[in-house]
Amino acid sequence: MSLTLMNAALAYRLQVTNRSSTPLTGLSIGADMIAAHASMSREQQLGGPANGAKAERIERLEPGESRVIQGEFRVPFSQIVPIRQGNAALLLPLARFRVEAEGAAPVVRTFAIGQPGNGALQPFRLDQGPRIYPNLAQRAFA
Numbered sequence: 361m362s363l364t365l366m367n368a369a370l371a372y373r374l375q376v377t378n379r380s381s382t383p384l385t386g387l388s389i390g391a392d393m394i395a396a397h398a399s400m401s402r403e404q405q406l407g408g409p410a411n412g413a414k415a416e417r418i419e420r421l422e423p424g425e426s427r428v429i430q431g432e433f434r435v436p437f438s439q440i441v442p443i444r445q446g447n448a449a450l451l452l453p454l455a456r457f458r459v460e461a462e463g464a465a466p467v468v469r470t471f472a473i474g475q476p477g478n479g480a481l482q483p484f485r486l487d488q489g490p491r492i493y494p495n496l497a498q499r500a501f502a
Contacts, residue, residue, distance in 0.1 A: 361453070361473065361493040363484065367434045368393075370473060372455055376418065377426040386462040387418040393433035395440045396452040396472065406501050408458040408468035421461075442486050450483035455498075472499045 362369045370393055378384050392413040396405055416429045433455065442449035453473045460466045474481030476497040484493060 363491050370433045373430040375428050378421040384421040384461040388460045389416040390458040394454050397441045406470045409456045449486040452483040470501045
């Protein structure tokens, strides 16, 4: 995770595995990142990527087969509604993924990303200038 003067950027790596007994075809993986905020409903935050979100394609995935996709999210600061805590401006990113395949129900997963600490995710400070955060933790929502 890095915070620059213009963006919040998060590099991601997602492993997709076919746990069924039949091949999956025509997989489409949508992905985006938003900032968690109390002004949005739980459904808005955890409902999966917005329409038109970055998508990857996998034509066929055999039973037991896995593929890894990776990329980077970039969110301009102008699109981030910070969480205010006193004088601090905080960011808790949500990495959202939606996997669709022909003949299968979509699978949506959302991960809160933060700094590890005291058994909970710690948000990122937006008000302390550019930073790189190499140590991250995640929490998956079903």
